[in-house]
Amino acid sequence: MIIEPRTRGFICLTAHPDGCAAHVKQQIDYVKGQGKLEGPKRVLVIGASTGFGLASRISAAFGFDASTIGVYFEKPPAPKKTASPGWYNTAAFETAAHEAGLYAKSINGDAFSDAIKDQTIALIKEDLGQVDLIIYSLASPRRTDPKTGETFQSTLKPIGQVFEDKTVDFHTGEVKMISIEPASGDDISNTVKVMGGEDWELWIDAMKEAGVLAENAKTVAYSYIGPKVTEAVYSNGTIGQAKSHLESTVALIDEKLKDLHGKAYVSVNKGLVTQASSAIPVIPLYISLLYKTMKEKGIHEGCIEQIYRLYNEHLFTENGEVPVDEKGRIRIDDWELREDVQEVVAELWKNVTTESLKEVGDLEGYRTDFFNLFGFEIPGVDYAAEADEMVQIPGLQA
Numbered sequence: 001m002i003i004e005p006r007t008r009g010f011i012c013l014t015a016h017p018d019g020c021a022a023h024v025k026q027q028i029d030y031v032k033g034q035g036k037l038e039g040p041k042r043v044l045v046i047g048a049s050t051g052f053g054l055a056s057r058i059s060a061a062f063g064f065d066a067s068t069i070g071v072y073f074e075k076p077p078a079p080k081k082t083a084s085p086g087w088y089n090t091a092a093f094e095t096a097a098h099e100a101g102l103y104a105k106s107i108n109g110d111a112f113s114d115a116i117k118d119q120t121i122a123l124i125k126e127d128l129g130q131v132d133l134i135i136y137s138l139a140s141p142r143r144t145d146p147k148t149g150e151t152f153q154s155t156l157k158p159i160g161q162v163f164e165d166k167t168v169d170f171h172t173g174e175v176k177m178i179s180i181e182p183a184s185g186d187d188i189s190n191t192v193k194v195m196g197g198e199d200w201e202l203w204i205d206a207m208k209e210a211g212v213l214a215e216n217a218k219t220v221a222y223s224y225i226g227p228k229v230t231e232a233v234y235s236n237g238t239i240g241q242a243k244s245h246l247e248s249t250v251a252l253i254d255e256k257l258k259d260l261h262g263k264a265y266v267s268v269n270k271g272l273v274t275q276a277s278s279a280i281p282v283i284p285l286y287i288s289l290l291y292k293t294m295k296e297k298g299i300h301e302g303c304i305e306q307i308y309r310l311y312n313e314h315l316f317t318e319n320g321e322v323p324v325d326e327k328g329r330i331r332i333d334d335w336e337l338r339e340d341v342q343e344v345v346a347e348l349w350k351n352v353t354t355e356s357l358k359e360v361g362d363l364e365g366y367r368t369d370f371f372n373l374f375g376f377e378i379p380g381v382d383y384a385a386e387a388d389e390m391v392q393i394p395g396l397q398a
Helices: 017-034 051-064 085-099 114-128 187-195 198-210 238-260 283-296 303-315 339-351 363-372
Strands: 042-046 067-072 104-108 131-136 142-144 151-153 163-169 174-180 213-223 263-268
Touching (some): 017 051, 131 198, 163 283, 198 213, 198 238, 213 303
Parallel strands (some): 042 067, 131 213, 213 263
């Protein structure tokens, strides 16, 4: 079938298998071009099919020559209906990994559930014995508690007062004001339940009890802080409360890993175009200004560059030390939050309009990155040609 992008708001309803494969190849080629790393050989990535999770799996496989297991929740294809992009990403990654002689298998299902945890643990036991690195990179708007069966919905809301500021419709380029009502009722607790550290801890608990955590195992969960311009709706909002809970979970997991000499970390990553970030008001405009500024300074990174740097300069250094901030967090948002970068972005933010955005921002870069997530606008892909939507994932477990 001929596959074209069909969008609704911040979601693209279609995905291109050949485009996704080309996008994955770009990331693999980047890692190969950087050279081999010394690191773990058995890696589990929870939330492995897009964004930072996908980059984590690619960097582990082609940087460390690691065996990888990926867990994700993606929609498979049907005749004349495309799969979700994460499905095609995983198919492309596992095909490339197998061609390179690397172990790569995956499980598709609700990572919040006990059943998927059990299935993953069984696969580790059978094939790898134990794992050395566990990446937790889930981004879901809802979660069903496996113990109670209750489903919780997260929200993107400020706390205490109405939030008003600029945003941009990245499809049209229109800069406009947005108003978001503050959190009420159970909004905060529900968001913490979905996006906090509870499920990460449940994964570690289940894996430790099953004996599949190796000596010196490390686990890392991804977070974001962001700049002052987004703090009311992000770091000081409902999501920020969830991220604070995620960070507080590190101490609990650390204690549980002590007898294995293991460690838990939160890595604070850079603001990038992901399916999750596209849903957050203000972020598209902020990232457009940020991209322009960081590209001009020669310090722009995408997901794959960020994660390769995380592995190379923080998690698996030559001297074994992991550089962290005063709160024990890994900071690979350091270039984004550099004073010279944020000063420029803040100044541009004050006066940006629909008319000036093309000059002062990089909306086209944002837009391109958005469509790249779904396999569109990738150089070298013939989008006028028929594509086979019925791609299968070679390492998918039943």
